[in-house]
Amino acid sequence: MFHIFLLPEMKALIYITTGMVANLVILFYYMPDIRVKPKEVEAVSTSISNDWWIIVDAVNGQCTDVSALTKQVNWRTVVVVDKYQPVLDCKSPMCLQLTWDYVRTEMSHFSTTGLLDGPSKLSGFLYAIQNGATILFDADCDTRLDNITDSFHLLNDQQSGLWYNGTNSFNPFRHWGLEDVFSLESKQSNNLSTSSHQDIHDFIVTDVKSLPIRQGVIVSEKTCFQRSKSNTGHKHLFSQKTPIVSGFPSFAPLSTGPAIFLKEAFLFLFIPPSVSSESGQLFRSLWMHALRSICNLPIAYYPEPLLQQSGSQFQCAILNDNNGGASATNDPVSECMPMQTCSTADVACYFMIAQQILHCMIPFFASFTNINKLVAYTEAWVRDMVFLRCHRTHVYNVPSGILNKIHYQIPHQVKKFTNLSQKETENVFRSVNSLCGIKQDQKPKLVRAMSSPQVTDVALIVVMNYKQVFQSLGFTEFVHRLYFKYIIYCVPSFSGFESYTEKEDMTHITYIDGVADGWEFFYRCTEIVMKLRMPVQGYLQIGDDVLLSPWNLASLPRNVMWVNNQRGKVHLHKIQTSFAWEHWNKEYGQRAIVNVFHEMKAVANSSSVKKPRVADFSRAFLKNVAENLGADYVLYGNTDIFYVPDRLSREFIVAAELFFRHRCMTEIALPVIHVGLTKPDQIVYIPGVVLWGSNRSVSWRYFRNDPSAFIHPFKWLSLSKKKEGRSFLCNKYLHLLEAKIIH
Known part of the structure; x- marks a missing residue:
């Protein structure tokens, strides 16, 4: 079959296809820069x-x-x-x-x-492209956004977030825990994929440099509709400020709302005219997915709250709300995705794939649809994209470097604790119940506390340094789930912790492999969680052996640092032959921190820095350290509990990456980071008790209800086996924990 394209001002564009597989492309053309303006x-x-x-x-x-x-x-x-x-x-x-x-x-x-x-x-797309568009926003007339540029992070050269790289579908409704609120839309999303299963183990936390397609997840006022009067799903909506990126081979629907297209993705703006909105979006999704095999084209989904109007009385659907089209069938359409691949320059192949998809989609179109005309539309669009030099897609590399796995259940966690019959409730109660016993009349109060935790503006990060402390998970979950809405565990072995949680049937929790390199670098736990950009004011990190009195944390200001006061001061270049702090003379001690400062000084003084953000950070950091401690002085000390406000998250991430690159250990890295990011009056010392020596074996004796906020260390597994330790937990601490919740 021969196709000859003769376009204005073009000498020739010829391609030959033989059957549906082999093809030859010959392109000879001249394209003037035509810009016509109304x-x-x-x-x-x-x-x-x-x-x-x-x-x-x-x-x-x-x-x-x-x-x-x-x-x-x-x-x-x-x-x-x-x-x-x-x-x-x-x-x-x-x-x-x-x-x-x-x-x-x-x-x-x-x-x-x-x-x-x-x-x-x-026509609107074509008009903008011929007039020099490099970014297009495909939206409804009544789309409401405070700031498109900020909402879709268009000024960021690099973004951090979740990357989903599973072999199955990406369902936005399941990801944000909204299947029960948007059951119909979620079912429709499943029907677009090869499988309704989304593997939560296939998420990683990473940095992404280029996102050519950015999908919003609230469409507009007209696609929002009132849900049931009870509005039961409202409190479970989860907001997040960072994108979720779906890479090939996972199927991701390109139909979730207003979308940003960068120039390299303009080809996928096409939606066949004269078909229902849903059918058109389905074609766009299938065509793009088929061509993603060429270029690993990532699609980013920007979460619902960024696009939600303040004070809105509506729950909003993610997929377009319309009649007809694919919603009329429950059959998956995976067979409509051709298996052949194309080269990035093979325009004929692009069209051939689109043609196959359109013919396969005939059952999804209205009976009067002229399929031949839809094919002609697609051919014309490809022709125009060649004319405008927008037909070539780039080849994108999958994320590389440090990739941190995450078992991502945050949007689902609170929903797991709404009644006593849920298995998650019983599993969390199990350890404490076996140790102390939980009265039947106490359980409803505890469940209510877990379903509506008091602390909703702080993400709690619990570090479990060693595999042997996994057994304390039940106690840790019970204590913290009563107070904190967002809890993330940072573990040394992702597969090991996964096996343990599956064995204990506690798969509702979220965890990351942030201490795979050892506890010496556990500041990376907070760095990784910050990249999720959760809807919180700050991040509180504790070790698994920190016993919190969470009721005493409520009054601490959320916009400043929190640290304990167990700190020492030492000159950066002083040789210490007999130093009480054992880590100073190790590779990750003095030598590492000297290398960190050497790099920061070099970057700060350079006039040709490729990354200006790092240079600005280094200058500000060194200035703060000099003013807070004195030139070339650093701090060291215990860091098993600390808090960083969200307003400093970008700076903390840069610092953590820099300190980890030089393998600087946590007990010097964190104290220095704290004084390097802010002023002394922006640091609060957390009231608490840090024990040493033999006092650690009788930690309960040092518990103070007020104003102490923590004891470190408190070893659940060993101390609960002692008579006095068990009595303290059952008769004092847990009783107080419940009493403070109720009142």
Whole structure:
């Protein structure tokens, strides 16, 4: 079969396909830089960037107000209309109405235009691209965002977050724990995939440099709808500030709401005209997924709260809410994804795959759909993308470097504790019940506390340094689950902890492999959790042998550092022959911290730094250390409990990565980081007890109800076997723990 493309100003574009497998591509063409502008934007100042464009469709729905879009700084808006109509705040030069008459007369050089029967969003995309767009925002007219640029992290050259690289589907509803609230939409999402199973073990926490497609997960007001009067799902909605990235081969629906497309992903803007929104989105998802095998194209999902209006009375669906299309069938459509692969330059193959998908999707289209015309639309779009030099996709590398596995259950955790019949409730009660016994009339109160924990603005990170302390998990869960909404365990062996939790049937918890390199570097636990950007004001890290009095933490300010006062001071370059602190003369002690400061000073004084953020960080860090301690002095000491406010998370991540790169151990790294990130008046000393020597074997004797917030160490496994230790736990500590919750 022969296809010959003859485009205006192009000498020839020929491709030959034989059957559905072999193909040969020959491209010879010249492409001028054509930029045609409607009258509304002819007078645009040259100082205004044409790079970022918002495209909305006012043809298929009422669109009388785009003020929420035109207020976006550095964005231009195109409203696709049949003919001019009153649209609030659509004013030249930052907003224009693209009429069907203009498209027919001024954009006839596009192949897509020649096939359209009327106004289409595709024309809006083409108009923006020919006028220099590098980023396109595909949105509904009534999409409400405070700041598109911030919501989709467009100014960040590198982002941290979750990467899902499983072999099955990525279901946004399951990920955020919303299957019960959005059961229909979740089922639809499953139907788009090869399997309804999403493997929670296939998440990693990592850094991602390029995200060419960024999906929002709240669509707009018109796709939100009132849920049941009880609104039971509302309190379980989980907000998170970082994207979840799905990489190939996992299937991810490209249909969850307003989306950002960078230039290298413009090819996937195409949705066949004249089909239902759902069917069109399904085609887009399938086509993109089939071509992801070429380039490992990642898709980022930006979580619901970023796009939710404050004070909204609605629960909002993630997938577009419409009638017909794929929702009419329960059959998965995995067979509609062709198995062959293409090269990044094989335009013929791109179209061939699209053609196969469209024919396979016939059962999903309305009976009157002209499938041949849909094929022609797709061919025309590919032709226009070649014309605009937007047909080549980049090959993206999967994340490399430090990859931290995570068993990610945070959005689901609180929902696991709503009644006594749930297995999670009984499993968490089991250890304490066997030690002390829990009265039947106490259990409902405890369950209520776990379902609505008091501390919702602090993420608790519990470090379990060794495999042998896994057995204390039951006690740790019971104590902390009563108070903290967000709990993450940082463990030395991901597979070992996974096996233990499965054996104990405690798979509801979230854990990361943050101390695989040893407890000496457990500051990385907080660094990794910070990359999740949870909806908290700060991060509290403790060792598994820290006994908290959580009721005494409530009054501590959330916007400052918390540390204990067990600190010593030493000169950075002083040789210590007889030093009480055993770690100073080891590889991870003085030598490591000297190397850290050497790198920071070199970066801070360099005029040609590739990463200005690191240079700015180093200058500020060194200045704070000099002012807080004196030049070339550092601190060392116990760090089994500390807190970092979220406002310092970006700086803490940079510091932790730097200190770990030089293998600087935690008992010098953390004290130095604390004084390097902030001023002394921004540090609070946590009231508590740190025990040494023989006192550690009788830790309970040093417990103080007020104002002490912790004891370290308190070894659950050994002390609970002693008569006095057991009596303290059962008759004093656990009783007080419950009493403070109730009152």
